[in-house]
Amino acid sequence: MKIERFSWCNFRNLQKGEFVPDKNVNVIYGRNAQGKTNLLEGMWLFTGERSFRGSKDSELLHNGCSLGGIMLNFYAAGRSQAAEIKIAGGRRTVELNGIKKRSCTSLIGKFCSVVFSPEHLSLIYGGPAGRRNFMDAAICQIKPAYAGLFSEYSRSLAQRNALLKDIPSHAELMDTLDIWDERLVEAGMKIMRARSAYVEKIAPCAEKFYSGMCSGREKFLLKYEQNSPDFASALQKSRRQDMLAGHTCVGPHRDDIAIIISGLDARAYGSQGQKRSAVIALKLAEAEMLKKAIGEAPVIFLDDVLSELDSERQNYLLNRLDGFQVFLTCCGPDISRFPGCGAVFKVEGGRPEAVCNLP
Ligand SMILES: Nc1ncnc2c1ncn2[C@@H]1O[C@H](COP(=O)(O)OP(=O)(O)O)[C@@H](O)[C@H]1O
Ligand SMILES: [Mg+2]
Structure with missing residues (x-):
């Protein structure tokens, strides 16, 4: 997967322009x-996911x-393709190879990439929602149908929660609860299976990258933490509690990923450097997995990553990226x-310019 050309008009501080990147490493x-992150964000939006900001x-x-x-011209699935995202009236519309698509999510799986930005550090220090989102977004790129499954689960969950709030004043609604429970369990179990398979595959890969970055000095472990492995019976048992709370207290919407470094939970005890390395290891593993699954190397966006790494880690990272744009x-x-390094661009006031002779 390679970006051949990216162009824009009135996108954030990028007013009108384009750039033609190298097929290997591009330094911006x-x-x-000045607009560096805006450039990456613009290209990233063609994954069909929401902005990483x-x-x-x-x-x-x-x-x-x-x-x-x-507009993005990119090479994927053996041919050059073109996608365009228009923004008007606070909404995005999208065309792929000249054909209007229903929504941006139709782009998922067509153009694949992995992004690391400083915001992603919250993957470690933030709450479990970010870690669930990491799994879900990554699985979506590998299996676009997962997005549908996920929205079905979210819809059923919202319906069930609304019902839980109504039941105290409308006891006759109690029977309807069984129907929503069934739907929730069906979609929920599929989500749990997909996440579990994903983490099982990504874990050894992330462990390898982490170990490489710290020259084997620390041990890195990744584990999927299921809130309720037996979802059907957990949901049954939690009914009374759910009615009191007015929402569903158990299920995959409460899952998490445990990140252990040298025996300690990185979410609570990790140092700044450990957290940063852990996110990078996760992201590289995501790229590696995506490459295996789709048979093509996804594009990698690294926003402000290297600045805070020592030269040993920088070298390790840059040498791991062979074959990726x-x-x-x-x-x-x-x-x-x-x-x-293939190409260098200097960005000033929303305008990137190719640099031939470095200062
Ligand atoms: N919608 C927008 N319209 C105009 N300017 C914007 C918009 N969104 C962000 N910016 C501007 O873009 C600049 C930040 O760009 P960014 O890509 O984050 O910079 P950096 O080069 O540091 O990565 C800021 O000056 C910000 O005000
Ligand atoms: Mg930036």
């Missing part, structure tokens, strides 16, 4: 707030503009001197 450097669609348009868009951002041009 520039001072703060958690932004709303309306925030993506250049301030004060009512219309804008981004990579976009990495940093403040200065130093990284561009890395031998595998």
Whole structure:
């Protein structure tokens, strides 16, 4: 999977322009707030996922503009393809190879990539929702049908929760609860199986990357923590509690991933460097898994990753990325001197420019 060309119009601080990247490593450097992350975000949106910054669609348009868009030419599944995302009226619409799609999620699985940005550190120090989202988004790219399964679960959960709130005043609704329980268990069990299979596969790979980054000095362990392995019976047992709480207290929407470094829970005890390395290991493992599953290397976006790593870790990381098209951002041009570097762009005021002779 390679990006051949990316162009934009009124996307955040990128007003109108395009760039043609190298098929290996692309370094994008520039001072703060010039548009480096915006560039990565624009390309990332073609995965069909939401912005990795958690932004709303309306925030993506250049301030004060009512219309804008981004276009991506990429090579995937053995041919050159083109996708366009238009933003108007606070909404996104999408076309793939000239055909209008129902929604951006139709792009999932067509253009695949993995992103690491400083926000992803919350994967470790943040709550379990971020870790569930990591599993779910990663599985979606491998098995696009998982997105449908996931929304079915979420819908059933919302219905069941609404019902739980209504039952105290409408006892006759009690029978309906069985129906929602059944649907919830059916979708929930499938989600749990998919997550469990995913974590089982990704764990050895992430452990290998982590160990490589710290030269084997620390042991890294990843484990899927199921809230209720026997979901059907857990749901039965928790009925009374659920009615009191007014929501569903058990199920895969309460799952988590345990991240253990040298025997300690990194979520609570990890140092800054350990957390950063753990997220990078997770992300590289995600890329590796995606490559195996779809038979093509996904594009890797690394936003501000290298700046805080020592040179041993930087070297390890850069040498692991062989065969992937990579976009990495940093403040200065130093990284561009890395031998595998293909193209260098300097971004200023929302305009990237190819740099031939480094300062
Ligand atoms: N919708 C928008 N319209 C105009 N400018 C925006 C919009 N969203 C973000 N920006 C601007 O983009 C700049 C940040 O770009 P960013 O890519 O995060 O910078 P960096 O180069 O540090 O990664 C900021 O100056 C911010 O004000
Ligand atoms: Mg940035």
